[in-house]
Amino acid sequence: MDLLRVFRQFPDHESCIEHLESVRWGDFPSCPHCNGSNVARKADGERIGRWNCHGCKASFNVLSKTIFQKTKIPLQKWFLGIALVLNAKKSLSSCQLARDLDLNQKSAWYMKMRIREAMVEDSDAFLHGIVEADEAFLAVDGSNPRKNNRNDDDPPPRGRGTKKLPVIGAIERGGKVVAQPSPKVTAKSLHKFLKRHVDGGDSVLMTDQFPAYRRMGDWVPHFTINHAVRYVEGLIHTNSIEGFWSLLKRALYGQHHHYSTEHAAAYIVEACYKYNIRKSANPFADFIRGAVSV
Template sequence: MTPVELSNPVYSDEDAAREHIESIRWPEGVTCPHCGVVKEGIRPLQGKSMGPGWYYCTSCKDKFTVRMGTIYERSHLPLHKWLLAFRLMASSKKGFSAHQLSRTLNVTYKTAWFVAHRIREAMADHDPEPFGGKDKVVEVDETFQGPSDVTFVNGKGWQKKRGTASKRKIVSLVERGGRAKSVKVEDLTTKTLKKVIFPHVVLDSTLNTDEAQHYKEIGREFASHEAVNHSQGEYARGKASTNHVEGFFSIFKRGMVGTYQHCSEKHLQRYLHEFDFRYSNRVALGVEDGERTSRAIAGANGKRLTYRRVNSGEAA
């Protein structure tokens, strides 16, 4: 994958955009998405009814473009606008709102909203390599997102209830000097946390958490378990801390409050995919904006775009 600068024609010219996506999706040559035949069995198609970018597979006798089998399939949005949307979302540390995307791409809000969610799906890593390993540290912590419940108090009016019972619960794993993985959970019981932690963290890792009781049993399964006591004002003890995962939460919360502002529980996991992706492909790991964008584009393969009809007839 070759990263490109924002001034590159791929963000404004349709043919350049298509060729760029082809180079990312098919680095070894054009491959049929129907049967998997490569190179020699593929020939370009040209005709009055077809624009550039059509191919014909001599094996399965079917035609295709680079859009097929991706988030762009059946989308009427030009590919260069898709690429610009990828770049804006991949390079904006705290996210890029659908309203701003609508203005920048000159499309409707509904189209921008839909494009953003499909890009988040492209950013999702549904089968990540396990975190940690010998002499490596994985930090685990939970946070809460969403509005608090309100209640009416005589003489004071409507007041927010204290506590986090009504908020959405998120558990994040951060490999120190590496990647992040966040999961929306229904509760913070040991049983639930085991389902999140054990499949994603190698057991010979060092696990760092806070003093919460639900981590104690889990910590016994790892090579080492270090817990810092936040309730006593302890945030670091030697190499033991959860400062990296707390830093991840700080970026996530500033993005959700300052950029996105509103997020339904239904879509929360998609936003987590987005923030995980940018953190796992950050500058500190040697990944600049252009390369990060290329990695996100590569994730679009195999993730079909589907439509839900709305009153206006547009996809949402």
């Protein structure tokens, strides 16, 4: 959804609350503490959207137990911030978000972290069909240089204390992607990750010939491509996951010159989420639905 539409549709705090109540509860508001439905709107007009639960006697609002809980940032800024983050092709720095929304940088950073929290919830995909798996190595700053198990074709890291963060990932061809940082890229870590995210009974796995993938055939049909010889052999290739790695690297390297391992992990979440909603007709509505479905 474009910014102007968000701005027009949600001109104030009340309209945002009303929208969240309708998405979260529909016609059946319930208490987030005890799940009881014996609830009533508070009568005082001053604090909008407050409810009382007659079951557990708690007071609550639609923001309880969501990423918006106890926020001091106006909801309209949240909605615009979500639209900005979702619209950003690469990523959006919290400095940029602070400027766009007239927030201080701390608030913008907090908002961005919370938006990513909601993205984490939504990025735990289970893949089927033709699934490609691969690893990437991201250059991140740090004081403990760590030796990588594998080289890749990134430019050499610059500066003292630079290390590369291994990331493991899998993609359903034409579908969703999952990726996460992994301190080590070993047969054990790859097996654990892939077994969690790939439907072994209903998939075919494609990888390169990295030895750590050797035993994958034990639980899923497995084909490998020898990158020393060629990159595509009919259906056997890893072009989709490699395409995702280039998106991820562009998002990372395009925004900041210095980022920590922790930030890189957050970028990975954001990049996966955005990739997975690429076909959505209304990413904003999908995000809001996800953010309040607690």
